[in-house]
Amino acid sequence: xxxxxxxxxxFLLVAIGGLLAVKLRQSVIPAYILCGMAxxxxxxxxxxxxGIIEFMSKLGVIFLLFxxxxxxxxxxxxxxxxxxxxxxxxxxxINLPMGYLLGIAFGWSQMESLFLAGIVYVSGSGIITKSxxxxxxxxxxxxxLVLGTMIFEDIFIAIFLAVLSGISLAENxxxxxxxxxxxKSISFCLVFIVxxxxxxxxxxxxxxxxxxxxxxxxxxxxxxxxxxxADMIGIxxxxxxxxxxxxFAETAHVGKIEEKxxxxxxxxxxxxxFAFGMTINFWAFGDVWLALLIxxxxxxxxxxxxxxxxxxxxxxxxxxxxNIGFGSVARGEFSIIISNIAMGAAYxxxxxxxxxxxxxxxxxLGPILMKVPDVxxxxx
Amino acid sequence: xxxIKEADLPGVGRKYTxxxxxxxxxxxxxxxxxxxxELYCFGDGNELPCSAVIELNxxxxxxxxxxLAGVYFKPKIVKDLEAxxxxxxIKWYKLPKTSPVVNKCIGEKKIRRRTGVSIIAIIRGSESIxxxxxxxxxxxxxxxxxxxxxxxxxxxxxxxxxxx
Numbered sequence: 001x002x003x004x005x006x007x008x009x010x011f012l013l014v015a016i017g018g019l020l021a022v023k024l025r026q027s028v029i030p031a032y033i034l035c036g037m038a039x040x041x042x043x044x045x046x047x048x049x050x051g052i053i054e055f056m057s058k059l060g061v062i063f064l065l066f067x068x069x070x071x072x073x074x075x076x077x078x079x080x081x082x083x084x085x086x087x088x089x090x091x092x093x094i095n096l097p098m099g100y101l102l103g104i105a106f107g108w109s110q111m112e113s114l115f116l117a118g119i120v121y122v123s124g125s126g127i128i129t130k131s132x133x134x135x136x137x138x139x140x141x142x143x144x145l146v147l148g149t150m151i152f153e154d155i156f157i158a159i160f161l162a163v164l165s166g167i168s169l170a171e172n173x174x175x176x177x178x179x180x181x182x183x184k185s186i187s188f189c190l191v192f193i194v195x196x197x198x199x200x201x202x203x204x205x206x207x208x209x210x211x212x213x214x215x216x217x218x219x220x221x222x223x224x225x226x227x228x229x230a231d232m233i234g235i236x237x238x239x240x241x242x243x244x245x246x247x248f249a250e251t252a253h254v255g256k257i258e259e260k261x262x263x264x265x266x267x268x269x270x271x272x273x274f275a276f277g278m279t280i281n282f283w284a285f286g287d288v289w290l291a292l293l294i295x296x297x298x299x300x301x302x303x304x305x306x307x308x309x310x311x312x313x314x315x316x317x318x319x320x321x322x323n324i325g326f327g328s329v330a331r332g333e334f335s336i337i338i339s340n341i342a343m344g345a346a347y348x349x350x351x352x353x354x355x356x357x358x359x360x361x362x363x364x365l366g367p368i369l370m371k372v373p374d375v376x377x378x379x380x
Numbered sequence: 381x382x383x384i385k386e387a388d389l390p391g392v393g394r395k396y397t398x399x400x401x402x403x404x405x406x407x408x409x410x411x412x413x414x415x416x417x418e419l420y421c422f423g424d425g426n427e428l429p430c431s432a433v434i435e436l437n438x439x440x441x442x443x444x445x446x447x448l449a450g451v452y453f454k455p456k457i458v459k460d461l462e463a464x465x466x467x468x469x470i471k472w473y474k475l476p477k478t479s480p481v482v483n484k485c486i487g488e489k490k491i492r493r494r495t496g497v498s499i500i501a502i503i504r505g506s507e508s509i510x511x512x513x514x515x516x517x518x519x520x521x522x523x524x525x526x527x528x529x530x531x532x533x534x535x536x537x538x539x540x541x542x543x544x
Contacts, residue, residue: 071391129391136433138392139408139420147390374429 003049010053013039014270025134027127027367029332030360032270036277037356043282053275060272061337062227062241063265068154069245070254087145087310088152091328094306096121098298106291111168112351115342118164119355120299122157124332124363125150131367132327142311142320146327149310157334158242162189165236165341185235192243200250207253216260219248236341269333276336277356279343284353291350292357299362300369303328322373330366335359417441469530470500473540475522481540487514489539497528497536 017031039046047053099120103113128150137143166185167178195203209215223244230240248257304325311321339355385397393412400406406422408430421432436444475482481489492498502509502516503523509516518524528536 125391133392136420136430138389138410138418139395139397139422139430144387144389144395147392151390 003052006047006049007052009046010035010039010271010274014274018270025367027124027130027330027332027363028270029124029127029273029336030363032273033277033280033336033356033360036274037280037282038277040278040280042278042280047278050275050278053271053278056268056271057275058237058272060265060268060270060275061238061340062223063261063268064272064333064337065158065238065241066223066245066261067258067265068158069242069247070249070258072151072154072158072242072246072249083145083310083314084148084152086313087149087307087324088156090310090313091149091153091303091306092121092156095299095302098302102291102295102298105294108350112342114164114167115338115351116354118157118160118338119331119335119351119358120295120302122153122331122334122338123150123303123328124330124335124359124366125154127330127332127363127366128327131330131370134367135370137323137327140320140323142316142324142327145310145314145316146307146324149307149328154334157338158239159189161242161338161341162186162235162239164338165239166234168342181234184233185239188230188233188235189239189243192246196247196250200247201252203247204251204253207251212260215256219257219261236344238337238341272340273333273336276340276352280353280356284350285357288350288354288357291354292361295354295358296361296365299331299358300329300365319373319377322376323370326369326372329362329369331359331362468527469533470525470527471533473524473526473537475518475520475524475540477520479518479520479540480542481518482520483517485515485517486512491536491539495528495536495539496532497526499524500527501525 013035014032017035018028021028021031037043041047041050096117099117100113102120103116104110108116125147129147132138132143132146162185163182166182207215207218209218223241226244227237227240230243231237248254304322307325307328308321311324312318316324335355336359339351342351385399387395387397389395389410391413393410396409396411398407398409408420408422410418410420412418415438417436417438419432419434419436420430423431481491486499499512500510501524502512502518503525504519504521524540526533526536
């Protein structure tokens, strides 16, 4: 009984925190994390049975990645064309190595630095899309480039996660073991990509289930089965969920799936961010504040530079280029997911606390910085 | 022919841009995945930021769309409802007391054979008789729904409205 009560309180807190964030026109993600920190073991230590919350948090990651897979389409990226490819490559070439070098400079291990590279590189697409809508920038010509670049990032991150979980879950640190593990996860991905391409339509016909109830239950079963198999053979469940999303993306049911699953995603994702917050020790911020002081400004500069350059080489006006740069600063859910996988692989050290604070700061600063070009140009 | 450019906005919806070169401004329509539409208007030289934004829900968009397309027309008084199906016309007639077909059954007057027009339904007060058989009697005040070609209908009208 106690468990139910605790989970009820957790959800209530998350709901109130989220409402407050929305009132303050902020992303809900930092609010969820803060709630987790507040009543987690390092805060008021209210949750005595974290088991169920951790399980829901797992489901949260699975749903988040499943949606990423659903919306993912190589064809769409190709159609978007050269500007997005060039912008994506520029973004990758600047921000990913920067993250890695930061990790090395902080004296973190090679693996931890690799994870940091991903955390620093990937933008918070949810936060950015919402801010672009609020700022009435959706119709601007440069917005296509901003959103397209984030699709590029998502694709890269999916591959990156598969490889990274391959490396981190290798049995030992020998080169042979690592490469075997990486090959295993890449071939697992390839199998699914082939299935998606070849049999997508056929699978669509199979899941042509009239009853909405059974449709959702069947979907759940597929999702959990593939995530479970991925987990079992040493590729993270998140990657498995992404891959099954890819398969369903090729069926005719994408719209229906999104409609039926969105609320599940929202509920479990909130528990994911909450559970992530629970693992964060306030006092650990003392160990990472210096790293944050260096990483946050550099992360902002990195995105403003790569985005601004991308705008410039694609012939956008100076103001539009600045919009691209300042528009890509926010970090969000995917940085947290990468950090979560890192922690799962027992690369603890400071990554959790660092990422929590890092996302907290950049999820709030990101939308504010998006207005910088307006301020510059309206004053002139 | 002016071209409307289409583009994907991943995670948001689709974007349609109409560039109007002669006036130097631009109209953008964003169709969100959740059905919401936004209209953005850019002033001279596509200057940022846009000068006006209008937000519409699904129903509003459809109504405004119909008005813009010039098809939105709601007649105030429905006198003669007419629906034209290529060559065929469907018409509604209210039978006056003086009509020679009142109190006769449809078959008796051989309406279809004589005029080439068929009665496809009869509306009598709150009830309606779809696809009436020849033995159905017509009554004063009935509204009859008839279908026929444009040329044949006048003969039908003459038959049902002739006096004496």
